[in-house]
Amino acid sequence: MPSTSRSHSTRPADKPGVASHALDAAEIGPWHWDLRTGAVSLSRHAAGLFGCTHAVPATYAGFLDLAHPDDRVFADTLLQQSAAGQGAFDFDIRAAATGQWLRVRGRCDPGEAVGIVIDAGRRPDRQDVRLAAIVTSTADAIISEAPDGRVTAWNHGAESLFGFSESEMLGRSLLELVPLDHQADAARIRDRISHGSRVEHFETRRRRKDNTVIDVSLTVSPLHDQDGHLLGASIVAHDITAMKRAQVALQEREAHLRSVLETVPDAMIFIDSRGIMRSFSATAERLFGFTAAEAIGQNVSILMPSPYREQHDTYLTRYLATGVRRIIGRGRVVVGQRRDASTFPMKLWVGEMISGERHSFVGFVRDLTERQETQQRLQELQAELIHMSRFTAMGEMASTLAHELNQPLTAVASYLNGCRRLLDGSAHVHGLMLRDAIDRAADQTLRAGQIIRRLRQFVARGESERHVENLAKLIEEASALALVGVKETRVRVTFAFDPAVEFVLADKIQVQQVILNLIRNAIEAMQETALRELTIATAQRDEDMAEISVIDTGPGIAPDIEAQLFQPFVTSKPHGMGVGLSISRTIIEAHGGRLWAESNPAGGTIFRLTLKALSKEEIDNGA
Template sequence: MSEPPDPDEAREEAREVGFGTTGAAPRQDADRWSMIAQSIGDAIIGETLDGTVTDWNRGAERIFGYSAAEAIGRHISMLFPTGMKGEPQTILDRIAIGDSVELYVAKRQRKDGSLIDVSLSDSPVYDRAGCLVGAAKVARDVTATMDAQAKLEESEARLRSVLATVPEAMVLIDEHGFIESFSATAEQLFGYTATDAVGMNVGSILPESYSQQRDGNIGHFLSSGERHIIGIGRKVEGRRRDGSIFPMQLTVGELHAGGKRFFTGFIRDMTEHDEAQRRLGQLQDELIHMSRLTALGEMATTLAHELNQPLTAAANYLSGARRLLADGSPEHLAIVRDAIEKASKQVLRGGEIIRRLREFVARGETERQTEKLGELIREACALGLVGAGESGVEVRYSFNSEVDVVLVDRVQIQQVLLNLVRNAIEAMQGSAIRRLTIETRRVDRETIEVAVADTGTGIASDVVPRLFQPFVTSKKRGLGVGLSISRTIVEAHGGSLWAEPVEGGGTIFRMTLFTGEDGEGD
């Protein structure tokens, strides 16, 4: 790029050259155009073909900070930041061949050294004879606009980031039910990409039986203003791209933008929640059923002990009668002998059944497999806390991270945990502090201990010695078989169950279970 001329000489030459012509009428036209140029808020700058400034309106003074006297005669490169000094010549080269240059946004430097964003238009200027004599530059300060746009883009980026991380899917629809925006979570949930979803009717992601009702609800809201769907979370069904139906929680909001009305739908997949509720209900049924069976087993054990002697005596009496009748009248001897022999067999059979039932309960034969202890505890607590929401019980867990696997019958051990949790909740009903703490710790390689502690009133001293005996209870209601059954189950697993008082009030129930490891390798 050639060196710019001396500013003073260039300024005088620029005044002489300008873009005007001689003669009264042309001078009047030039004056009129000069007044117009001076009144425009944008910068209007005239340049020679070598880049010397010849014209500089008040808009240019305001935008770039140079007065006309300071700018005219200087090279246009004064407006270019460091590192961009070669760009003026590139633009002038384009002007020299008659091309116009449009720049939507470019960095330029003010007199004080600050950088601003401007939109630029450089056009070639011809004299009356059609000869190329220079360039006309129109510049507009768009710094505020670009800052606002940057802030808007930053805000949109933050919003996209939030929508990409929240667990709920977000769908934006217009007042006619067509999708305007589809979040990343919505893409994962419904199987559509945002590109595919935008423009579809919202009915595409709802079951056919519900989509018409959904559109009807929107139309009814728009026409009457009754908020049948707005701001109210409800459980509905969704339809994925593959046609599968799933339960979802839908909350709809309303917004106004650009004179239009839009609706935002926040959607949460309820599949896992519903499955968990189903499993919880199933588990509750199983535990209730198991409770009845174990209670029956506990009573059967007692009955076996009480009935075994009279049954044995009855068998002996019948056996003696058979021998006595053996010497009687032969007329009915065969019939009596046969009847007594059958009675003896039936009585013995009943005794054998009771004996086997007692042995089964005593041995505690169960279907054992390895289970995750933390999961067993949390599920049992969830079940135990059902209906205790108003009791204000605080639950704390402290699990040993080194071991979490036990060899147990899942249903039976959860029955034990359920009994302990429910007992603890009832014991804390009158306490100011209601804290339930469940801890696990490793005793040795084969054994893990579970502790269930409460801040209740403790166990009455007269009940402590008989705490685990059947039908012993301090409750106003209840049969007093829960702890007895629980100990039977734990002992059938090869473990132990006992209670300890807590200093300051409360009780700790401790039980041991086997991890299923062989104990070798220590």
């Protein structure tokens, strides 16, 4: 190691010769360093460049004192490296006395170093200051190393990251920071740098002063001089320990989630704000027939039949724009579609996740096929039992009604026939009008008897004669009878027929009897109300059912009656028998439809019934 004792001489270095004067004239200051004794000699011009006006240093330590305090360690490191390797050196430092930037160049040979000092001809500009500030203040470690791995620069970020101060690390090897199981990584990086390659974002591990090991991302760039010789490398080290921990935690959560997705009995599907599936559980694979690889990246609408498939993206866009929830957070029964295009009932729950401005959704799907089949079998059994009990009661009631009503109807028919014969032999001025009225009364009497016989036959054998009927005509005929005398009641009647529903399969007499009964009940219910509006409407119900609605603005159904409304002998009328609605429901259900009541939002009651609808194509094909 060269001597570093500090002493100064009041005389200049060796007496300059011709060469020295020539160099001075060229504003080049030569200097010499004796590696064996540590003595340093400078020419007058070299001393002047450093700002020496009195004493000229005669030792290596004194020579270093001529450099700016912030540049001394840097200069010492480079000179010592050159002395150890007998190589060239070329670097810039500032003069301590003047702050002037100087370039120091030379070469170390066995036993000595010979060099020159010249004016570097520059001062740090704003960009230099800015760059120095960035290097000083950045949280990342910025390090320079010599080709042999010794540290030549160490910023504040490196001090914070590794725990070593600049003075502790300058001149030491960076391999001291490399754990044993990562030495091979460091060797690979050094090999690439020696070949002039840059290493970017290399994730590895390093040891801190307190022996804790941290994860770092390294970007290493080779440094070359003007002649292309390798001077070392610059290293930027970024602490990724927290990120790695977060990644591990995320991987653990993902593994846990995958385990849940693979074992949960309900299908789970994650979608993004565009409806694209991002996760597809094992249960979802079994339920829909798609593999996760096939489903992920596809729009979730492929799991829906039309028209829901075409409407789904519109619903999603509308929610994201308005924030109005319709199905999120609620369970609902919907229809799903499998890969083979078969459909099935399912219960769907949708949850929402928000991260910043990003929305994503998770759907939990439960197959209801088996449950609905079981419920349907139970309902069919229950309906059959109820059906049989109703028919038993209706059989008894129909027999009694037929016996009790046929006698007075027969008597009425006989009296009317007698009156007709009397009028035939009379020249009464209104004879023609009276005969017509009597004929009409007789026809209605016979019709009433026919209805009773048909109802009795229907209850007895459990079937009816159904034909293709024009729905509007069927309703108009029934209404014409039911609305006799309606003007006196001041009830406003409105018909609203849906042209899409034209034909139904029905026993005309039975269905007209039901409609007549519902209209009569509605008119009677509005006798005590100021607003009296009756609406009879038709509409498409599902694909193959027609719906008929009888809507009134009466007082509504009494709570104590509502639950028993369709049971036999339950009525709110003072003189009613309570069999009309029970018989009506039995007739409609025998047609494969439904009859039910619900509250009218405008006040009053709505009775709805459904019948089998037929299209023209079905009629032409003999359906």
